[in-house]
Amino acid sequence: MRRTPQPMTISETNTHQASFRDPSGYMFHDGETLRRVIHPIYFPQYNKLKDSGFFKTLIDKGLLIGHEETSASAENIIITPEKIPFITNPYEWSFEQYKHAALHTLKIQKYALSKGFILKDASAYNVTFHKGKPVFIDTLSFDFYEEDTPWRAYKQFITHFFGPLVLAKFHGTEVFKMMQTHIDGIPVKLIASMLPGKTKLSSTLYTNIHLLAKMESKHSEDYKAETKVARLSKKAQSNILESLFDYIKKLELKEVTEWGNYYDKTNYDTEAFTAKKELIKSWVSPLQPKTLIDVGGNDGTFARTVLDTVPHVMVTDIDPNAVDHNYRTALKNNEYNMLPFVCDVLQPAPGIGFNNTERSSLIERLRDYAPDVTMALALIHHITLSGNVPFEKSAEFFSKFSKHLIIEFPTRTDSWVESLLVRKREFINHFDFYREEEFEKGYNKYFSLEKKEAVAGTKRILYLYKNLEHGG
């Protein structure tokens, strides 16, 4: 439904920081709402995409984020996309998530091709996770297909998706963090140099990476664009997409982490496990949260105890395998309100890109997300003892985005804490401050204590804190 056209004034200061590269239009903040302006240069594409039912099919299928047309005039069209509670970036995805985002992009490109369109860019930032699965969020990424032309976003697909995934197969998912330092994907030459020699024997890897790197360096001097670009039939382009799809779909990881089977190695029994779950449930319910984040939440075991009552739940962990496990579980059980992602609390994702504002830092995104409840279970001893972070410092970190904080403090007699302390060897006395009283002192600077209870059958204490900034 189209409303009466209303001219909209958009102040320059409200434009979205990640939205300046594409001349077709940009995103801006209209109060709390994020809207998208479309310039006349993109009207022909937009109207064709809309009128042919292309948008509708992709949106109905849940492949593209839905939007409604808010206003239309000769100067611009404004659309309002469906709100996404939290945007995760490629360097915060687990292997399976990254893989699905790549397959998702290929799927959309292949469909677009069949309808006479193309994806004009294949940036990994055009995909994020929403309602338990990947969704394409750049509505203006489509353009008309010109007969017999190669896919202009092909190289971008390799540097953003294919390269990082293949590298992860050989080097583990740590390589996804390279996306933080290379906002336009990992350079082809670098990908090629990091792959073992035997990959030249694979026709897919040889052509898509090694040969591509060779061709790129050969033609990098062509400033006048004199060389003829090869012709490529639609069928041939479809073949590229299909073979990439098949290859990526089969990709698997071979890395094992310390945490993969964490709950098989916990130091408390089933009874204590249940007691902890019950305690969390009884503390979360009265708060009636709309949003909740479990920091260091492993595979989402504890977050799942409240999943049926909280509309949006995020679980983040340093271990990509645990996140992977969580993501698969959410997919299998159709848990649309679960969003898993990878994060190292000791070095959360910074703001990157132009002006350092193109992609916001994790803390900024969490601040905007403003979870009603933050959980940090069995995490503080890692932050404090492995990261040497004073209590006051970690309290400050949580206070930046938390209203209510449920935090578990394993005492010095807890076996995990003991083993972390023993590893300090001759410096063990430097960590005498790791005590209940010191912990409370540090946290009281930013939070007021609401509840405190020992977890039955363990050597751990659970605290419920309220942020002093939130009328605590």
Next chain:
Amino acid sequence: MYFLYFDPGLGAMIVQAVVAMAAGVLLFSKNVMYKVKSFFGLIKEEEDTYDSIDIDEKDTTTDDHKRD
């Protein structure tokens, strides 16, 4: 002529002809293998979390009819 806001990389545009050829050969041989295997009844149905590259349009409105 490209109205582009980023450089697609000339090498990347040229290389696609070769990439497509290799992909074509690979897909063709895969299909042949599949046919041979299914002839001998060797196809195992695998559990799949991510379906195929193709979008099934049967249950949505087709593009040919514009809906008002």
